[in-house]
Amino acid sequence: GQNIDQPTEMTATEGAIVQINCTYQTSGFNGLFWYQQHAGEAPTFLSYNVLDGLEEKGRFSSFLSRSKGYSYLLLKELQMKDSASYLCAVPIYNQGGKLIFGQGTELSVKP
Amino acid sequence: DVKVTQSSRYLVKRTGEKVFLECVQDMDHENMFWYRQDPGLGLRLIYFSYDVKMKEKGDIPEGYSVSREKKERFSLILESASTNQTSMYLCASSPPTGPGNTIYFGEGSWLTVV
Numbered sequence: 690g691q692n693i694d695q696p697t698e699m700t701a702t703e704g705a706i707v708q709i710n711c712t713y714q715t716s717g718f719n720g721l722f723w724y725q726q727h728a729g730e731a732p733t734f735l736s737y738n739v740l741d742g743l744e745e746k747g748r749f750s751s752f753l754s755r756s757k758g759y760s761y762l763l764l765k766e767l768q769m770k771d772s773a774s775y776l777c778a779v780p781i782y783n784q785g786g787k788l789i790f791g792q793g794t795e796l797s798v799k800p
Numbered sequence: 801d802v803k804v805t806q807s808s809r810y811l812v813k814r815t816g817e818k819v820f821l822e823c824v825q826d827m828d829h830e831n832m833f834w835y836r837q838d839p840g841l842g843l844r845l846i847y848f849s850y851d852v853k854m855k856e857k858g859d860i861p862e863g864y865s866v867s868r869e870k871k872e873r874f875s876l877i878l879e880s881a882s883t884n885q886t887s888m889y890l891c892a893s894s895p896p897t898g899p900g901n902t903i904y905f906g907e908g909s910w911l912t913v914v
């Protein structure tokens with residue numbers, strides 16, 4: 690079966706660094722996505738990892754370990770606008786573009 | 801720019817009413833999806849379609865049906881709305897399967913059934 694776990698909520702301080710973890714169990718693997726979702730808005734794409742290691746994109750980085758079924762999203766130099774829900778998602782193997790999502794991690798950035 | 805448009809942002813319907821949620825994408829994507837999002841449950845797939853007139857059930861299809869008569873349009877139908885279908889509904893589209901082919905979401909439709 691397929692399963693994704695993320696912490697429900699996290700709090701961090703403006704300017705700090707925060708790491709949001711995601712563990713997954715899938716039959717087959719086609720990569721892992723991270724999305725950001727602000728309250729009342731649609732999720733927007735942040736990153737995609739299919740190989741092990743760290744992918745950096747400005748203040749955001751995403752890490753993948755396929756052997757451990759583990760990923761994290763790293764946010765540096767936190768800003769108030771980073772307060773949002775962060776969703777981890779994996780494609781269902783051999784089922785087209787279907788994604789299954791974790792419950793999302795609600796990040797609150799405090800001044 | 802990528803665009804997925806959902807026709808209604810906020811709807812209030814009565815129990816037993818038939819409800820149509822419309823979604824249009826302008827990216828010529830083959831795949832289209834309907835998810836619902838509820839607090840504590842995350843995004844759950846209702847139905848998806850990988851081609852015109854093709855549809856497949858997702859994880860929670862009960863109480864819903866879909867229609868895809870044209871490639872760009874995917875409609876979600878609640879045949880007889882019930883209060884437990886009060887939720888936020890997200891339409892999405894994506895290109896065919898391929899590494900890193902992400903899905904793009906519409907703005908969401910907030911449905912309240914009273």
